[in-house]
Amino acid sequence: MDTNEPANEAGNTAPAPRRRAQGLGREVILEACLKLAHGTEPDALSFRKIGKELGADPTALYRHFADKDELLLALADRVIAKGMEGYRPGPSWEASLRDLMLRTRASFLRYPQVATLAALRVTRQEGELEFIEAMLGALDRAGFERREAVRVYRACGDFMLAWTGFSAGLVLLGEKSALDDEAWVSRYAEVSAQQYPLAVSSVEMMAAVQDEDNHRFALDLLLGGIAARLAN
Template identity: 45%
Template sequence: MAARANGRAGAAGGGRTVSGRPRASLSPERIVEACLELLDTEGAEALTFRRIGAHLGADPTALYRHFRNKDELLLAVADKLLEESLDGYDPSDDWRETLRGLCVRAHQVYLAHPQVAVLTTVRITRRPAEMRAIDMFLGALAEAGFPPEQAVLHYRALVDFMLAWSCMDATYASLDVQTRTKDESAWSGVYAAVPADTHPHLAAAAPHLASVEEEANFRFALDLMLEAIAARADRVAR
């Protein structure tokens, strides 16, 4: 009976490890953190209960007490990234700055966890951090003067833009260094050598192509979106 009791404690994440050290109890938060660590270092292949359990020093079956399946765990990880982006953030008095801040912070968090972003930017978490973020976005758009039916459309356009850009940047960041170096050098190499008689506009712009910095380009595109939303808000106010 004692052996079985110890086995059950181990399966739940308590008891002691093989080394004899106390094993910390599992919790949804601890499992999500472990999953995030594994995805950051090993990629999508690490997203298995067996691998996560081994990382935590727990029986994989213990994870099912907190998450029914791998997809439910992935959604919790996705919400964890949104929680990170909102940590310590307060909306601005200027609705444009609120929208800009939310987008920039989310984009930065996704780039800090590119392997995770590739898997999660297309998902809807249905969890607290996502709901809080949506409420902030819609609140800012309401301050801009949009009624709910229009606020929703502008919210989706802006956030889908941010998520798509973040996924693109995260996918690129997930490439090996050699591949990224070849792609980046193309702007100052192959494209700089394009003849003006066949590609006049490309040849004229070629010296500037290599100077575009990715984060600055994201913020430039974001400003274009915000300027368009502001122009529409002005029309609604008239």
């Protein structure tokens, strides 16, 4: 029999053995998780599905991560670190803040499963520390006093993470999100235009606003407010 698979005593081909637990490592596991996190399948990051992707028993993951929470924090930090790759301070503090927030958001949205599960967490790891240091460095160059810089950083960081989690949720919804917009418009068509004239006349325009365009607009408002605060 021409096969690389071992045969059992009855002469039947045995299934390929699962990857030995000692052959796994944190890096291998994280890369497999990121591959799964690209998709929109529900519960893509369950230990069962991760084990299947690795060809290993799911219990082997516990040799490297104490629980799923530890794994998610490591994944979130890896996504932040990927977003920071190639970052260089911009010509102005405002350009630097914009770049940092957009690149980190884009990195999370490449892995929507991670964004919805872990984007609101504090990872306390290297990727997050690099992001914080870069943000505070831009605000320091702008001339903000440290306490004020910390307040601005928190506002920017929370803005980016909250909006990114929301946007990732829309990605995972897929076509259901567009259906929601259609239902929104059709429902308002049934509402009294006399009682709610502004809402009824504006709903189609509101539904036409795309999430990414809306995010850029809100980011412009945020950065404009920060610049105005610095000028006072």
